[in-house]
Amino acid sequence: MIHYQQAAPSQLAQLEQLWLSVFGDTPAFIHAFYMHWYPRGIILTALDGAETVGMLHLLPLEGCGRDAPHDLLYCYACAVRPDHRGQGICTELFRQAAAIGQCRKADLLLVPANQPLVILYERFGFRTVPFYSIASAGYKPAALMHARLSEPEPSAYAAVRQHCFDTLPYTGFWDPETLRFVLNDLKECGGFALLMQMEKDACAVLGTRRGDTLDLTELAAPAAQRDALFQLLLRRFGCRQLKCRVPFESSLPCRSGMILPHAGNVPESCWFPLDLL
Missing domain, CATH: 3.40.630.30 (Gcn5-related N-acetyltransferase (GNAT))
Incomplete structure (x- = not known):
């Protein structure tokens, strides 16, 4: 039985x-x-x-x-x-x-x-x-040795952001003054804004640390460098997991999942699992 x-x-x-x-x-x-x-x-x-x-x-x-x-x-x-x-x-x-x-x-x-x-x-x-979903495997540890993280000036962040997003129609350009306000507001709320220069690529990220989790609200990074960026952020902040909220039109890896909804009518085009373990 x-x-x-x-x-x-x-x-x-x-x-x-x-x-x-x-x-x-x-x-x-x-x-x-x-x-x-x-x-x-x-x-x-x-x-x-x-x-x-x-x-x-x-x-x-x-x-x-x-x-x-x-x-x-x-x-x-x-x-x-x-x-x-x-x-x-x-x-x-x-x-x-x-x-x-x-x-x-x-x-x-x-x-x-x-x-x-x-x-x-x-x-x-x-x-x-x-x-x-965001995978942590596949990055090259050697590449991290040459990576540099720094707090950005608004104009520098704007340049990286526009370079990554200029092909995406839903993303408008933020002028330096608007971006300065956003960055200052984020910092006052306990968040962070960082630039990463690694090899030939520049990456930009906005986020907040919540306990042992990094919650990223914006990510401007070439696909080839994302894994390294995530690992570098986890090491810098001493966190165990990372969550990323990004538009579904991004080039983050997309797989076919299946859902049994109980939390409401979740639109099929914008469902995210947000874990990195």
């Missing part, structure tokens, strides 16, 4: 073993994941007697549409032990996840690995949306 519960500490070893058997990640990665997320996330589990045979992780993040941020639960690492598949375990795990999202007024987001999974999740009520 299968029964369901949120994961107890006594199940962690079984969860790690199930993850290892289904996804094949290294034991070190799996253990680090649970050490980071178990106190923060929700782990739904299916048990056959005392054996954990299914799992679904709900990771709390923040989503942002055009109007305001709201809570998001990212559905991650759903797995059912091979000898227990075909019994409706996955369906029940997602039914419970949907109920939690409804209770919390939190949208559920996931990224299906293939088309059959898209079809499966559509049966659960998910719909496909574009979303934009």
Whole structure:
């Protein structure tokens, strides 16, 4: 008889073993994941007697549409032990996840690995949306050795901003006086404005530090330098994660995600998951 519960500490070893058997990640990665997320996330589990045979992780993040941020639960690492598949375990795990999202007024987001999974999740009520994420992998550490961060003069910031945005019709040019006001206002509110010169490229960023998170409100940077810029900012401020609110027309990587909305009618063209872990 299968029964369901949120994961107890006594199940962690079984969860790690199930993850290892289904996804094949290294034991070190799996253990680090649970050490980071178990106190923060929700782990739904299916048990056959005392054996954990299914799992679904709900990771709390923040989503942002055009109007305001709201809570998001990212559905991650759903797995059912091979000898227990075909019994409706996955369906029940997602039914419970949907109920939690409804209770919390939190949208559920996931990224299906293939088309059959898209079809499966559509049966659960998910719909496909574009979303934009920022990856931290792929930068060259050597490039950071030559990078320089500085607080910009308005005219210098305006030049970098206009160079990056001159092909985007929704972005108007800020004259130096307007930009001076924006930068001063941001600084008075505890935010920061920085220029980064790295190799041949100049980057500009506006943002605010909130605890161990950097919240970027504007990013003017060539795509090839973004990863290095993010790493440099995280190191400079001693933060663990970075969130970026940018127009959906930007060239940030876009993938097809699926959403089960509970926080309101989120426009499909401007959905963002904003995490960098």
